Amino acid sequence: MFRFVSTCFIVVLLAVSMVYAGTTGNISGSVHDSETGDPLEGATVSLLGTSVGSFCDAEGNFQLYNVPAGEYTLMISLIGYQQLQIENFHVVPDFTKQVNVELKPQSIAMGEVVVSGERALIQRDETATVRVTTSEEMQNMALRTATDVVGLQAGVVRDAGGAFKTLRGSETAENESGSSGLYIRGGRGNEVAFIVDGVNQQDPISGATTTAINNNAIEQVVLTTGGFNAEYGRIMSGVVNVTTKGGGKEYHGSAEMLTDAVAPGFGADTYEQNVYSLSLGGPLVPGNENFRFFVSGEIRDMGDREPRNAVIEPFEVRTVNGEKVKFTNDGRLPHNSLEGYSLQGKLNLDISPVMDLELSALGSENDFEQYIHAYKYNMKHAPEVNEDNLSLAARFRHTLDPKTFYTLSANYFSTERFRGDGVHGQNLRDYGRLSNPGYNDNYDLFLNGDIDTTEISRDEFGNVSGDEGHVFADYVKRESSYIGFKADMVTQRINNNEIKFGVEYQRHTLRRYHDLYPEQTAVIGYDENGEVQWRRSYYNPDNPTTFQDVNSYGIELNPDKLKQGIIEFQDVDDGPNGAKHPITMSAYLQNKLEYEGIVVNFGLRYDYLDAATDALRNEERPFAFGDSTKFDDADLTDSKAYHKLSPRLGISFPITERMMFRFSYGKFFQQPNLENLYVNYDFLSYKLEQGGYYFPIGNPNLKPEETTAYEIGLTRQIGENLRFDVTAYYKDISGLVQVKNQPAKPRSFASYRNSDFGSVKGFDFALKMRRINHIALDLAYTLSQANGTGSNTQSQRNNAWTGEEPAKSVSPLDFDQRHDIKATVDVRFGEDEGPVWGGIQPFENFGANFIFTAASGTPYTPVIVHNEVTLASVSTVPDGPINSRRKPWSFNVDAKFTRDFPMPMGDFQVYLWIENLFDARNVVRVYESSGDGETTTFLSTENGEQFATRGPDAVEVYQDKERNPNNFSKPRMVRLGLVYQF
Numbered sequence: 007m008f009r010f011v012s013t014c015f016i017v018v019l020l021a022v023s024m025v026y027a028g029t030t031g032n033i034s035g036s037v038h039d040s041e042t043g044d045p046l047e048g049a050t051v052s053l054l055g056t057s058v059g060s061f062c063d064a065e066g067n068f069q070l071y072n073v074p075a076g077e078y079t080l081m082i083s084l085i086g087y088q089q090l091q092i093e094n095f096h097v098v099p100d101f102t103k104q105v106n107v108e109l110k111p112q113s114i115a116m117g118e119v120v121v122s123g124e125r126a127l128i129q130r131d132e133t134a135t136v137r138v139t140t141s142e143e144m145q146n147m148a149l150r151t152a153t154d155v156v157g158l159q160a161g162v163v164r165d166a167g168g169a170f171k172t173l174r175g176s177e178t179a180e181n182e183s184g185s186s187g188l189y190i191r192g193g194r195g196n197e198v199a200f201i202v203d204g205v206n207q208q209d210p211i212s213g214a215t216t217t218a219i220n221n222n223a224i225e226q227v228v229l230t231t232g233g234f235n236a237e238y239g240r241i242m243s244g245v246v247n248v249t250t251k252g253g254g255k256e257y258h259g260s261a262e263m264l265t266d267a268v269a270p271g272f273g274a275d276t277y278e279q280n281v282y283s284l285s286l287g288g289p290l291v292p293g294n295e296n297f298r299f300f301v302s303g304e305i306r307d308m309g310d311r312e313p314r315n316a317v318i319e320p321f322e323v324r325t326v327n328g329e330k331v332k333f334t335n336d337g338r339l340p341h342n343s344l345e346g347y348s349l350q351g352k353l354n355l356d357i358s359p360v361m362d363l364e365l366s367a368l369g370s371e372n373d374f375e376q377y378i379h380a381y382k383y384n385m386k387h388a389p390e391v392n393e394d395n396l397s398l399a400a401r402f403r404h405t406l407d408p409k410t411f412y413t414l415s416a417n418y419f420s421t422e423r424f425r426g427d428g429v430h431g432q433n434l435r436d437y438g439r440l441s442n443p444g445y446n447d448n449y450d451l452f453l454n455g456d457i458d459t460t461e462i463s464r465d466e467f468g469n470v471s472g473d474e475g476h477v478f479a480d481y482v483k484r485e486s487s488y489i490g491f492k493a494d495m496v497t498q499r500i501n502n503n504e505i506k507f508g509v510e511y512q513r514h515t516l517r518r519y520h521d522l523y524p525e526q527t528a529v530i531g532y533d534e535n536g537e538v539q540w541r542r543s544y545y546n547p548d549n550p551t552t553f554q555d556v557n558s559y560g561i562e563l564n565p566d567k568l569k570q571g572i573i574e575f576q577d578v579d580d581g582p583n584g585a586k587h588p589i590t591m592s593a594y595l596q597n598k599l600e601y602e603g604i605v606v607n608f609g610l611r612y613d614y615l616d617a618a619t620d621a622l623r624n625e626e627r628p629f630a631f632g633d634s635t636k637f638d639d640a641d642l643t644d645s646k647a648y649h650k651l652s653p654r655l656g657i658s659f660p661i662t663e664r665m666m667f668r669f670s671y672g673k674f675f676q677q678p679n680l681e682n683l684y685v686n687y688d689f690l691s692y693k694l695e696q697g698g699y700y701f702p703i704g705n706p707n708l709k710p711e712e713t714t715a716y717e718i719g720l721t722r723q724i725g726e727n728l729r730f731d732v733t734a735y736y737k738d739i740s741g742l743v744q745v746k747n748q749p750a751k752p753r754s755f756a757s758y759r760n761s762d763f764g765s766v767k768g769f770d771f772a773l774k775m776r777r778i779n780h781i782a783l784d785l786a787y788t789l790s791q792a793n794g795t796g797s798n799t800q801s802q803r804n805n806a807w808t809g810e811e812p813a814k815s816v817s818p819l820d821f822d823q824r825h826d827i828k829a830t831v832d833v834r835f836g837e838d839e840g841p842v843w844g845g846i847q848p849f850e851n852f853g854a855n856f857i858f859t860a861a862s863g864t865p866y867t868p869v870i871v872h873n874e875v876t877l878a879s880v881s882t883v884p885d886g887p888i889n890s891r892r893k894p895w896s897f898n899v900d901a902k903f904t905r906d907f908p909m910p911m912g913d914f915q916v917y918l919w920i921e922n923l924f925d926a927r928n929v930v931r932v933y934e935s936s937g938d939g940e941t942t943t944f945l946s947t948e949n950g951e952q953f954a955t956r957g958p959d960a961v962e963v964y965q966d967k968e969r970n971p972n973n974f975s976k977p978r979m980v981r982l983g984l985v986y987q988f
Contacts, residue, residue, distance in 0.1 A: 009972070029204045029249065029401070030413075032504075033070040036084055037062050040108035048086040049109070054091075055255035055295055057359045059761050060408065071496065072403055072411045074354075074364070075099045075249040076225050077140070088112055092471030093572040094124075098138050099228060099247055100235065102131050127729040127774070128721055131598065134233025134657025134670045135161070135733055140226045141251070148857045148919060152200075152219065152248050154979060156188055158830065158857065160733075160770035161231050161788035162244075163189040163823045163864075189821040190231050191735060192766030192792030193243030193713070194742070196679055202248045203352070203366045205397045209421045210514055210588075211486045213679045217395045218370040220304035222260050222285045223350045225249045232717045232735055233670030236594040236609025236654045236685045237494075237508065242674040242713040242739075250366070252352050253298030257288030260987045264919075269980040272920075276307055277338055278309025279981065296356040304348045311374055313345035315927045316969065339971060341385040341428065342466065346372035360405040362709035369396040375428060379970040381478070387428050389478050394422045410497040420487035426524070427478040434563075435573040437477050437524035481521040483561065483575070486680075488514045504598040509591075515559030516586040516680060517577065522701065557689045557701070560585030582620050582642065582687045588680060589616045596654075605873040607656035613675060613710070616647035617683050621706040625757070628694055637691035645683075646708035650675045664723040671717075675710040678743045682758045682799060683708055693755055700807040702756040702800075703746045709760045714738045727776035737766040747788035747806045756806040764794020764816055771905045777832075780839070784830040793820040798984045804881070817888040818865045825862040830855065838906070851906040856899060871935040873949065874942040875967045882934070891937055895926040896975065912988030918980070925978040932973065939973035941965075 037049040045066025052059030053073065062068045062453045080092040087109040104126060125138065139155045149155065157164040165187040178219075188198050196213025199206055207217040228247040230238075238245050264281040287300035348370040355363040372393045381388040399417035406412070430436040458768055494508035558577055567574040578584045596609035620642040624630050630638030652675055658668040685704035693703065719733040742762035748755055768790030775783040795813050797800055797820035802812045840849030868891050869882040904917040929939035936943045944950040945964060954961050 011809045018760070028154060029099055029247075030072050030074050030403075031097040031099055031305060033073055033080070033097065033104055033105065035068060035105035035107065037068065037084070037649045038066050038067045038106075038108050039087075040110045046084050046087070046109060046168045046298075049082060049087075051082050053095075054079040054081055055298075057296070057362070057691075064624065069408070069498070071409065071498070072405060072413075073097045074252070075228075076252060080105065082107055082109065084109060086112055094142070096125060096138075096226065098129075098136075098226070099249065101129060101136070104130060124776070127723045127727075127776070128602070128664070128666055130660070130666065131600065131605045131658065132666075132721075133605060133658045133668050133738065134717060135231045135731075137229045137231075138226060138227075141224055144221065144224060144227070146834065146853060146855050146902070146904070147830065148855050148900040148921070150221050150919075152224060152246065153187065155227045155242075156229050156246050157232070158784075158786070158828050158859075159229055160772050160788050160826075160828070161735075161768065161790070162193045162229075163821050163826065165189065165195065165329070165821070171828055188244070188246075191715075191768060192737060192764075192790060192819065192822070193274075193739075194798060195821075197241060197243035197676060197713075199238070199241040199245045200248075201246065202397070203369055203399060204401065204415060205366075205368070205399050205417050205419055207395065207397065207419070209423070209486055210488065210677075211484055211516055211681045215369065216370075216372070216393045216423070217397070217537075218304075218306070218346060218348045218372060219248065219250070219368065220283050220302045220348050220350055222283050222287070222304075223250045223302035224301075225251045231714050233654070233656050233672055235607060235656075236596045236611040236652065237506065238611055239510075239592050239594070239611050239652065239674075240615075240676050242676045242711065243293070246545040250350060250352060250368075251285075251287060251300050251302075252354050253287040253289065253300045255289065255295045255298075257286070258988060259286035259288075260284070260985060262983065262985045264879075264983045266979060268910045268982045272980045274925075274980045275338065277313050277979065278307075279311075279979075281305070286305055289355070296433075298354045299352065301349075301351040303350070306344060306346040306348075306372075310338040310342045312339070312342060312377075313976055313979065314339060314971035314974050315922070315925065316971035316974040341375045341381075341692075342377040342386045344372060344374035344467040346370065346374070362403050364399075364401045364403075366399045366401075368395070370394075377972070379972060380968070382966070387429075387478050389425050389480070390428045390431060392422075392424045394420075396420050404499065409499050410495070412493065412495040413891060415492045416490075416493075418487065418489050420485070422483075422485045426481045430477065432483070433573060433726055434481060434521065434524055437481065437521075437752050440857065441837075466786070471618075477524070479523060481524040482519070484516075484518040485561070486514060486516045488512050502599060502601050504600075506596040506598075507594065509593045514586070514588050514589045514680070515560070516684070518681070519556065519558040519561045519575065520889060521556050523555040524913075536561075555689075557686045559583050559684055559686055582639070586619055586680070586684050587615075588618050588677075588683075590614065590677065605657070607654070607670075609654040611652040611654065613650045613652065614647065615650070615677050615710055617645045617647050617706045619684060619706050620687070621645040625748055628690075629752070637687065637694060642687070648710055650710055652835050661720075666721045667717045668721070669717065670715075672715050674713045674715060676713075676758075677710055678708045678758070679799070682743050690755075694750070694753055699757060700803070702758060702803075702806065708743060708758055709741055711741045711760065713745065727778050729774045731770070731772040731774075733770040735766075735768055737768070739764045739794065742794070742796065743799045745800055745803055745806045745810055747809045754809065756803075758799065762796040762801075763813060764792065764819065766790065766792045777834070780833055780835055782832040782834075784828075786826075786828045788826040789824065790822075790826075791824065792819045793817060794819050797821065799891040803853035807902070813888065817890075820866075820880045820889065821864060822889070823861055823864055825860075827858075827860040829858040831858075832856075848965045851908070853902075853906075855904075857901075859896075859898045861896050863895055864934060865889035865892055866937070867886055868937065869934045871943055873944050873953070874933050874935050875944075875964070885935075891936070891944055893932055894929055895941045896930070897926050898928065898975070899923040899926075912986060915983075915985040916988070917983040917985070920981075921979040922976055923978065926975075927977075928975040930975050931970075933968075939970075941968050 037046045038044060039046060047062055047064045051068045058070055058073055060068050060070050075097050077093045080095045083089040089106055110144060137159045144155060145209040156162055164333060189195055190198055200208060200215040202219060207215050226249050230245045234245050262283045266276050266279045269276045283304040285302035289295055289545040290297035290299045351367045353365040357363060374391050376389045376391060378388045397417060397419040401413060401415045403413050424432060426432060427437060490512035492508060492510045494506060496506045497837050498504050561575050562578050564574040564576045591614040592612060594609060594611040597826040622628050623641055623643045628641055629637060632638035652673045654672040656670040658666055660666055683704050683706050690703055715737045717733060717735040721731045723729050740763045741760040743758050743760060744762040745756050746759045746761055748757045768788060771787045793816040795816055805812045835849045835852050837851060840847045868885040870885050901920045901923045902917055904915055907914040932939050933942045945954060
């Protein structure tokens with residue numbers, strides 16, 4: 007639960023924190039007389055509802071610096087001239103908005119002129135690829151989240167429901183190497199920073215982003231896919247910068263309901279997906295525009311959170327207690343629900359015309375179930391997941407003079423995650439058995455009366471059902487948080503130069519508890535006399551809370567409670583297995599030079615990265631410095647700290663009035679996922695002394711990963727409404743983390759090394775057409791090639807397991823999508839617009855948005871046909887080079903139809919949102935032996951024919967196991983939305 011109490015903002019103001027991204031932009035331009043063309047010195051330029059304003063100089067020029075990103079009304083006035091207001095005026099973080107206007111003398115025209123502002127088709131100070139999507143555009147589009155918006159951009163590959171995960175074993179293991187689901191320009195999924203109001207939302211342990219934000223709270227989404235400035239660090243592929251809405255001079259708000267209950271009326275299934283949201287903003291005190299607020303909230307309730315377009319035929323299994331046991335399918339996946347909510351708030355305080363304070367908070371919680379096909383007949387024990395996120399931020403801005411200001415920022419971010427058995431949840435005690443630990447049977451497997459009643463024998467068909475009644479054998483709790491500080495200063499005292507510099511500090515607190523075999527807990531057992539005794543196997547006799555199969559730090563079982571048979575966790579802050587506190591510090595200097603249309607962005611960034619923990623003195627002889635028969639403190643030393651310099655250069659200049667050329671170069675470093683740096687040293691000692699199953703050990707001395715990126719681009723404006731953009735890019739990547747076997751005495755072990763490398767080259771084409779005759783168009787095409795020695799940190803786990811040499815040559819990466827086509831078409835009619843039929847305008851205030859996507863298949867490694875679905879573990883035999891074959895192309899169309907009904911006190915909208923309009927059945931994962939998403943073809947082999955003799959239902963059972971719905975994308979989904987805005 008969120009700790010939204012009054013002390014939160016006090017803590018955030020006093021705590022040291024770090025804000026990770028730019029949240030302000032600039033406005034510059036000129037004002038002239040419409041008749042004579044003379045500059046209008048002294049004209050006032052201001053943003054309504056704020057204290058931001060300035061005057062034109064003798065040449066009619068003006069500049070507004072340090073403007074918070076968002077939508078405004080720009081007002082320009084001068085005595086003797088007609089006042090001009092530009093509405094829907096958008097300011098983008100880190101960029102300068104150009105506006106040149108002419109005012110008419112009042113002798114010619116009276117009153118004021120109100121116009122709608124449009125973003126320039128060419129952003130003249132853009133030296134890298136940047137894509138901006140406003141809240142208005144998001145509301146019109148057939149999508150809902152910021153991640154969906156980013157996935158539509160050129161150079162971005164979206165992971166369609168685990169498409170880049172290997173089928174074998176991936177469903178039952180905790181995926182700790184998390185990602186955003188976005189792969190930008192050939193980078194791994196953890197190389198994307200997701201920032202909301204300046205706060206990075208990434209979990210530093212896994213690299214994943216799980217924060218959920220209310221769609222109606224988003225002001226704009228800015229994606230930078232390369233060449234980002236020196237202000238942005240510790241990220242290598244892309245930055246998603248989300249700005250939330252703020253309060254204005256007038257009260258405004260919205261209420262929305264979204265449901266798929268209407269789906270059957272349109273020939274689609276209902277998945278019980280319902281979303282409710284509210285928002286409200288305006289002056290904190292009526293009539294006082296200096297104190298403004300905005301709050302929003304969203305509730306999510308979904309019976310099936312990720313439906314799949316797969317047909318699962320039910321069939322009879324066995325007669326149990328005189329009844330036939332069937333698996334029924336009504337178009338929904340069982341055990342795949344979600345309940346969650348998001349809360350967001352922002353408070354803006356204009357202390358004086360030159361000082362303002364902004365406080366913001368964002369929190370979300372998601373509790374959901376995971377459908378795992380291996381648990382089809384044991385679905386209640388499939389995993390449940392809980393995710394909590396909270397970020398608090400404070401930002402103080404002070405303008406020293408019209409050309410200089412500084413910003414002090416503070417924030418706190420925390421994320422917590424649990425994943426475990428769907429029945430026993432976080433109660434680790436219930437994972438154990440009354441009988442011996444590790445014993446497999448079909449009856450009375452678990453504590454608390456959890457009795458298996460099915461009669462499918464595990465021995466009869468192999469591991470078809472995942473040992474029906476079997477506990478989910480992976481228990482993970484993790485908590486991570488950080489506090490920090492950032493200070494920036496921007497000045498334009500030197501003509502044509504904008505100099506920005508700043509410092510950052512960040513301190514993390516990490517806690518993690520990972521029980522690899524919780525089903526062997528067996529906290530209670532009985533001796534031959536029936537007396538209660540402890541049966542759990544401990545490794546360290548000096549620490550009775552250390553189980554031999556637990557890798558943890560910063561959190562352990564309470565020993566006093568454990569002696570009473572009670573499972574209770576407690577924090578551990580000291581010792582080699584205490585909480586981890588990595589530290590990062592950085593400083594940057596950025597200079598933007600603008601001269602006669604030429605823009606040069608040059609920056610230099612310094613990063614200090616310290617894991618701040620213990621490391622092995624000698625990995626080849628871990629026990630060499632103390633007792634040679636066991637692990638002790640003498641075998642440890644301080645981990646290494648790293649210092650990195652990152653130069654950045656971006657240049658843009660006009661070729662003609664409507665054509666711009668740009669170039670960027672940069673070095674980018676990123677700290678590896680922190681889960682790859684740390685290990686419980688009792689667990690490490692156990693592995694070194696006893697050996698056993700494969701499990702990679704964290705390496706505190708991992709170096710930062712490195713990318714060198716180059717980009718050239720050309721932007722051409724055609725007429726007043728059309729723009730095309732061509733970009734070519736190349737990335738050289740080195741030092742990526744990969745698991746590797748480490749020879750050692752007394753036993754070798756698997757650990758992480760900076761051994762992976764690769765390269766990416768690509769070509770992006772983007773076309774944008776402003777609305778012409780009610781139609782607007784966005785088109786993006788990407789041709790790219792991403793090669794490397796590993797797609798994730800576990801790509802070479804088989805080599806590490808068997809001790810074989812790792813791959814030294816590159817091959818296509820799992821997310822190498824050669825061709826990617828995306829198009830958005832928006833048709834919209836306003837008030838009194840549209841064709842007239844029979845005296846009425848049926849399309850008045852009507853809109854339709856269509857999103858078309860087509861993508862070539864990603865690669866996979868072919869293997870010899872084998873029993874791919876029922877064997878618990880198997881060593882495959884390759885049938886070709888790594889990732890030498892491709893999955894089929896995928897095609898999809900989403901649509902959204904809206905109708906607005908203007909009302910005296912606001913606007914009411916009804917919309918119909920249809921995903922996968924044509925119900926395309928796209929394959930996202932295939933069996934490596936067949937290249938097919940439905941069958942392995944194993945039953946047609948000699949071994950498969952023998953398998954078919956194992957009982958009357960053997961073939962049906964096997965085929966049922968093959969038909970994994972997770973191999974397919976979503977089906978047609980129809981939702982009805984009702985929105986009221988004022």
